[in-house]
Amino acid sequence: MTAFEALPSRLADYRALREQLERAVLPLASSLDGRRFTVQASLHDLRLRPGGYVALDGGDGGTRLGLLESLELVREEAANLALPVDRAVLESISTRLVVRSARGAGRLVDDDPRTFHDATARPATPVEVAAWLEQRGGARAPLPVGELSTAPGVPYALDARGFDRHTFFCGQSGSGKTYSLGVVLEQLLLRTELRVIVLDPNSDFVRLREAHPGADAGAAATWAQAAASIVVHGAQPAADSADERLRLRFPELTSAAHAALLRLDPIDDREEYAELARLLADERPRDFAALERTLAGDGMRIATRARNLGVDRFAVWAREQQGSLLDALDRDDWRCLVVDLGALPDQQEQALVSGALLTRLWERRAARRPLLVVIDEAHNVCPAAPGDALTALATDAAVRIAAEGRKFGIYLLAATQRPQKVHQNVVSQCDNLVLMRLNSAADAAYAASVFSFVPAALIEQATLFGLGESLVAGRISPQPAFVRFGARVAQEGGADVPADWA
Numbered sequence: 212m213t214a215f216e217a218l219p220s221r222l223a224d225y226r227a228l229r230e231q232l233e234r235a236v237l238p239l240a241s242s243l244d245g246r247r248f249t250v251q252a253s254l255h256d257l258r259l260r261p262g263g264y265v266a267l268d269g270g271d272g273g274t275r276l277g278l279l280e281s282l283e284l285v286r287e288e289a290a291n292l293a294l295p296v297d298r299a300v301l302e303s304i305s306t307r308l309v310v311r312s313a314r315g316a317g318r319l320v321d322d323d324p325r326t327f328h329d330a331t332a333r334p335a336t337p338v339e340v341a342a343w344l345e346q347r348g349g350a351r352a353p354l355p356v357g358e359l360s361t362a363p364g365v366p367y368a369l370d371a372r373g374f375d376r377h378t379f380f381c382g383q384s385g386s387g388k389t390y391s392l393g394v395v396l397e398q399l400l401l402r403t404e405l406r407v408i409v410l411d412p413n414s415d416f417v418r419l420r421e422a423h424p425g426a427d428a429g430a431a432a433t434w435a436q437a438a439a440s441i442v443v444h445g446a447q448p449a450a451d452s453a454d455e456r457l458r459l460r461f462p463e464l465t466s467a468a469h470a471a472l473l474r475l476d477p478i479d480d481r482e483e484y485a486e487l488a489r490l491l492a493d494e495r496p497r498d499f500a501a502l503e504r505t506l507a508g509d510g511m512r513i514a515t516r517a518r519n520l521g522v523d524r525f526a527v528w529a530r531e532q533q534g535s536l537l538d539a540l541d542r543d544d545w546r547c548l549v550v551d552l553g554a555l556p557d558q559q560e561q562a563l564v565s566g567a568l569l570t571r572l573w574e575r576r577a578a579r580r581p582l583l584v585v586i587d588e589a590h591n592v593c594p595a596a597p598g599d600a601l602t603a604l605a606t607d608a609a610v611r612i613a614a615e616g617r618k619f620g621i622y623l624l625a626a627t628q629r630p631q632k633v634h635q636n637v638v639s640q641c642d643n644l645v646l647m648r649l650n651s652a653a654d655a656a657y658a659a660s661v662f663s664f665v666p667a668a669l670i671e672q673a674t675l676f677g678l679g680e681s682l683v684a685g686r687i688s689p690q691p692a693f694v695r696f697g698a699r700v701a702q703e704g705g706a707d708v709p710a711d712w713a
Contacts, residue, residue: 229310230255236312238332240267240277245324248277250332252313254284259315261668262682262693263361264335264343267327275319275327276335276343278690281668282315320690337362354398356391357697360680367694369395371403373686374583377613377640380626381658382647387679389415390703391647391696392587392626399583400437400547407547408572409585410565410592414553414704417443421702434700442544444536445551455539457554457564458529462491463537464567471600472563473516483513527560536564537571558591562601565592569608576619584612589625590632606634613640631657643685648676665691 233254240250248267252259259265261282267275286309320343340362353368380395382388393416399405409416420438422431448454461469466488470477475484517523529535539548550568552561565586572584586592586609593609594602612621613636625641627633631654644662649655655674659667665684669691673682677695684691 229308232308232310233312236310240265240330240332241328242275242319242326245319245326247316247318248275250279250315250317252315252332254311254313257313258334259313259332260361261315261666261672262691264320264340265317266333266335266339267330268333269327269330273323274339275323275330276321276339277317277319279315279317280666280691281317282313284311285314286311318690335362337365341365352403354395354402355697356394356398357679357695360693360695367692369398369683369687370689371399371405371687373643373688374399374405374622374624375581376617376642376686377623377637378625378643378645378685378687379630379638379641379662380624380645381630381649381654382628382681383650384628385678386648386676387696388626388628388647389413389587390699391645391679391681392585392624393419393699393701393703394696395645396547396585397434397437397700400441401433404546406545406580406582407585408568408582409547409549410552410568410587411549411704412552412561412588412591414445414551415587416549417445417551417553417704418702419443419547419549419704422700423702426698426700430700437546438701440544440546441549442539442547443549443551444539445549445554453544455534455536456532457527457551458532458535459527459537459564459567460529460535463535464563465570467604468563468567468570468601471566471604472522473513473520474600475516483516487513525560525563526556527564537567540568540571540575559599559601561591562599562605566601566605566608569605569612572621573608573611573616576616576621579620581620581622583622583624585624585626587626589627589637590629593625593634593637595632595634610634610636613637630654630661635661641685643687644682645687646670646673646682646684647680648678649673669693 234256236251236253238250238252240248242248250259250265259279259282261279263279265277265279267277288309340359344365352371354371355366355368357367359365359367380388380392396407396409396416396419399407411417420441420443422434426434443454444457445454447456464472469475469487470484473487475487477484536550539545550564552564555561555564569584572582593606597603597606609623613623616623623637625633625637630638638661644665646658649658652674655670659670662670662684665682669682672693679696681694681696682691683694
């Protein structure tokens, strides 16, 4: 038999020997500093996964608990691996035999500072993870939101104190982002005294006060008490409702908003700009119609401009009604204020309201009253590249709050489908991350580059998440964790369009 004819047999022997050695790779872990660990495991019995909890037995340290942050395929010579094979035999026949195995790294989550070597690694049981959460790793101000997807049946709670930092809440359409955000808002209203304002462009939270028909009776009764302080500013409310029509008064806007609204430049349109400022200061008109009645000379050009731009027909003007959304910020009769931007007919009015609200909150910052500002669909309110003057004003206000609001007790929660579409100076100021499924690898890579405090290998898992599954990290979570959000008590406002046409 020639060497060529013998090749298939030699290849089969090689593969058989390689598989035998790969199956013999021991699941061993070591730690050189008592804080982090490395682990090897066999590909043929791989039960570890990034984001999962690992129990490390022996190694002169008892049983330690770790969070696996990364896992990858490696190829190396068999002689370099810990294998239950006589070393002399291995070195004599297979020194150059390349064997595949899994190599990973992670952090130890217990409080034991001792180092160890060659501890046996295995997936931690749900009982072990639950015991750790209860004794060492649990939130001190817990907000129960669901369970660990890597330890099924183990409840998980966010730490409410972590919301004193800005939060980025991200997930592809259909990932369960809006539903899960509702779970978080419910828990904040039930278990904390933090005030909440929701900018709601899709009318997803307008029914937040109502309990879901399928909710537990006890939970619904408890929710009814908390929901009594929720007020919605949106379309025309019912006569017996505490809700209010979403409205603004033209004179209460800033001069920058007036200029953006009427597209006035203080230099190129200096006569009109100055005349508008004088009228607002001297005449103090109650609404836009009253302002128009005082116009003359250059002022008539302002009126023409407003009519041509359709500003006088905006649905958001208070007109004959008293009060406005900005007046409500000074009242104490609400815990949660839902601003139903979806009730407005176009993006210009939504940008006007968003900018006016965020600007007024910044003007009131000296009150130092803790407040969480939730900006849903943040890529519309504070986009990376604002397309018009009103949106630019709203973006500037959001960026200002992101940069300096925390020291005044103004905290942001920006929710979006596309992280790259939100202004970078908002995203980069977020110290908390709730990441749900991302279909785009580019979005996952962007998130990994911005949120460097989260292991990139965990963020990469977001492309594989199922409905309601998320990665939570930052001050709201004692360790990065994969969480599956639980059921809501409150009714959802929005809904998908039925697909019965298919």
